[in-house]
Amino acid sequence: MIWMLALTAMAADLDLPGITDALSDELQRNASELTLEDAPPIYFARYRALFMEQVDVRARFGSVISTSTAPYRTLAVEVRVGDESFDNSGFGGWQNGFRTAGLPAYATPESVATVAWGATDRAYKEAIEQYARKAAQVERDDDHPGDYTLAEPIAAILEGPAIGASEPMVLMAEQISAAMAVDPGNAVLELGEVYVGHETGSEVLVDTAGTRLIQPRSELTVRAVFQVRAPDGQFLTDERLWTVQGPEQLPPLAEMVSSASLMASSLIDIANNAETLDEEYVGPVLFEGEAALDLLRYVLVPQLEGTPDDVPFDSFFGDLGSRASGAARLSRRVLPLGWTVDDDPLRLPDHPGSFRYDAEGTLAQAVTLVDDGIVQDLLMSRTPRPDIRETNGHARGGFGERARGRTVAVAVTPARNDSARKVRKKARRLANAYDRDWIFVVTSLQEPSAMAVGDYSRYPNFDPKQPSLPPPVALIRRYQDGREEVVRGAVFTGVQRFILRDIAAAGMQRSTSYLIDGTGDPAGFTPTGGLPTWMSGPDVLIGEMELVPTSGDPRSLPIVPAPAVTVNDLTTAP
Template sequence: MNRRPLSAALRVSAVLLVLLLTIAFSNPPASAQSSGALMNAMTGELHRAMTGLAKQKDGQPPPYYISYSAHDQYSLNIMAEQGAIVSSDSSHDRAADVVVRVGDPKLDNTHGTHRSSAINTVPLPLSDDAGAVARSLWWATNRGYGNALQTWLQVKTETQVRAKEEDTSPDFSVEPAVSAQEKPAVPAKIDRGQWNDRIRALSGVFHDYPHVYASFVLLTNTDDTNYFVSSEDTHVTDPHQLARIVVFATTRADDGMDLFRAQTFEARTPAGLPAQAELVTAIKQLADSLEQLRNAPVTQPFDGPAILSGRAAAVFFHEVLGHRLEGQRQRGNEEGQTFTRDLGKPILPDFLSVADDPTQATFDGTYLSGYYTYDDEGQRAERVQLIKNGVLQTFLMSRLPIASFSTSNGHGRSQLGRMPTGRQGNLIVTSTHKVPESELRKMLIDEVKKQNKPYGLYFEDISSGFAVTTRTSPQAFQVLPLIVYRVYADGRPDELVRGVSIVGTPQAALKRILATGDKQEVFNGECGAESGSIPVSAIAPAMLVSEIETQRQPQGTARPPILPPPGINAIAKPAANTKVEAN
């Protein structure tokens, strides 16, 4: 999901960093106030800013658009390692993004590479003090207007001296005003002591696994309300709640290769998270798989048939296809525009369809991280049919138009402090060529024999990856599988291998899908791109592909620990190299 390749060691660090930095912390007082006063203060200062700046006498152009987007967030964070709590924090945070546009929707200060010139971020008072809130917004608006004016002059100069752009679409779409006043999120009532005990106990499961050298279990709960007002008379109060348990563990093989596993569990509130016994079982399975991985043989480069499990296929589609269907990637001289000219043409086999539906909160009982009702530009979220029977229909649109589409479809998303762009929410892959997964395995073996290969591959779990979409680099992707098996054509038992990376180019990879399983699976995670880190989900059935290319991951040179962990007299015997059932 990141755009740039990482070494194996840095990938582990990046996972830790994303998990710890993208999730906020707090446990609010039960009597947390509704913040109608916050919306009133934002609306009043916005009107004052637009009115006052329109009356300037110095000849400077006034802003044609201003928006305030404030996040009022209560969060809780409990983290444990090795059976002990290492942090148990709560906080209440408020901050606002102030966006100022100068020029007009056809051409403004955000043009081309200048999109970030429109945004300023400012912390807001935690109390509903209208005067204090207004003064914070005033200062950010004043600073933002100055930045916008300066960049607007640059934009006008550049348009005069540079060659005509391929896509001359406007810089901002004209949308009708939106009014949606939902009740602010009510902070969940959480028994802090009970959850401290639960997370502590879950982290202690790793005590029985001496080769798991580092691990943590993290509970986060966020109750967030977004208040959005704009000079177009849009007013949105949008609550969002998410509870999540993250389990992360690492080991190192004798040859120096670092290995990790991660798993998350999501619900709207902590009460909806799995029972303790279910979590313990899942953690034991995760730890067992790490013990097996460190003793598995290292893979060799491979090019041949494979099956991706539903979860693995979901990550694969998110990386390989989803990013290339984001609207802003269809314009600009830097973008590769992989599918820009393919509207109305087949880009997948005709038995596959793909939609993105952020309005869907759950799937088969699983809460979806990519669920939201209004995007970060105040637009109502929409279900978008991206591909129907293999044929490309549309793109994921923010309020940045492209040649074929002039309006938003509710997918303008961003992290606080970033300008929204078209992003994925819940990417959903469906199929009309479905077979039971046992039959899919038989089809894999038949394809292996047909290609005269000794084995095919089965990808049980994939962590993440990156997609290159710019013209200056090859239009390629890489995804990082965690659990991979060789499936032998001669009937030998499946063999776990390690050190595998899937690589390739999207147009070739997507057309090699032969059939799918009959059960869809969910991937929940965080996706990082130019508009920041956002929660996403992907849903897909298992996929049989005629050809997939893999390469070896970086090996690493550090040896495993010389001394055993404290309290362990001898390193336990390695677990047998047998298949672990997926959760």
């Protein structure tokens, strides 16, 4: 059976210029007429509206669990009262002048204006109260850089991608998920699911400075999630992600099926045959492939994001609303000598995360963040910080909250990419210092959103004050003579930022895409949720890290034996 889901042609019927006019008019009317006596005035306001067509499919072991095709229309309202030096933003809690509201599927200029009217009224009243709360609690330092930077308006209408033709999304999800229905041996198949999320359309941005933007948005994300329980009860996950702008950029289906199948077989093999880590390990760790990029994503990137954190709101419930990482600092050494890091939202124009104008309507800029291992610049939005006052067009997220400076397409380049042979040699030397003839190699980390499928409590709690790494899918104990043993049941502990300063060697350059959370976490919360992001970086040899054993719980093993299933039983795909 072939089930087809199609993106609709609804977007073609939208009067985007008319809607943009209506939003602009309503914004100006509200900004000039919304005034309450003795209340701080509106000095800046912005509307962002998304007009997307969406297809979502979820399939498990070859069978569809759910499908939907629906338009996604939403309006984000941002109202700032006071002035640039001190306004209602950057303070914890909610009801702060940043709101979202649903827009009609068949949006008209009149209907979006009405929605904007209601949402702006609420946002304005909340902004006034938030301003008062902030004024009552926050003492302004002399070096306070202000809360916002006004910018010159931009007017642009960018060409959008063509609405996708009918795509066999369901068939794709069925076939990839069917490939994960492998023989589990003594392990237990917990879950093999594929999530497809395809959205395409336009984003409209208008602000009181006169900015008027219409930009295309298109993303097709496919994530295969596999969960298995080892015979000792240990829970293991792995996943594969493809995130592109449109169906034509996906690899051939056979390749995706093969990749999912290999991933599932490999994890089953690990669950059944890998030994478990039996004692704490301290020593060198070689991060290869995806794991190397994950290490950089979790440990390096937070140090390069410059948007200041919210000041926490001291409430009855304790401090609310601050991520309070304070990780980013200019002029700090974060990588070895000779390393550079740069980010360019337009580096890969065909990547779904790429944009010409950021979430605040600023022209995206290429930024050299790290030079010779030292932080030279940070990823900035229009929220200034004492050491950087200007945006560099990296604001992302921000629907219903402040946009933050985030990575888009980041390249981490070492002073030199050593050959695999040379990296092995350095690793051997480091291992010898610990009196071992082997080191641990990590090739992939477990993905938070894949861990959380079926039980949200498994999503890691990212501590903004300290880097944390998800557990590795497995470790490879690589001996000097080339032998390899697979080990499972380990988690990283005591991960510090300084480990990157002491990188012992950089190997082959790799690249990958992943999804980051819009609010600041380095991973999306759901399999297809988050902002597509690209990274290039080398394999990395770390001089010393700590890994500790984590054991499975035999009580988690099934009491009713799992049914015997085979691939043929499981798939309905032709």
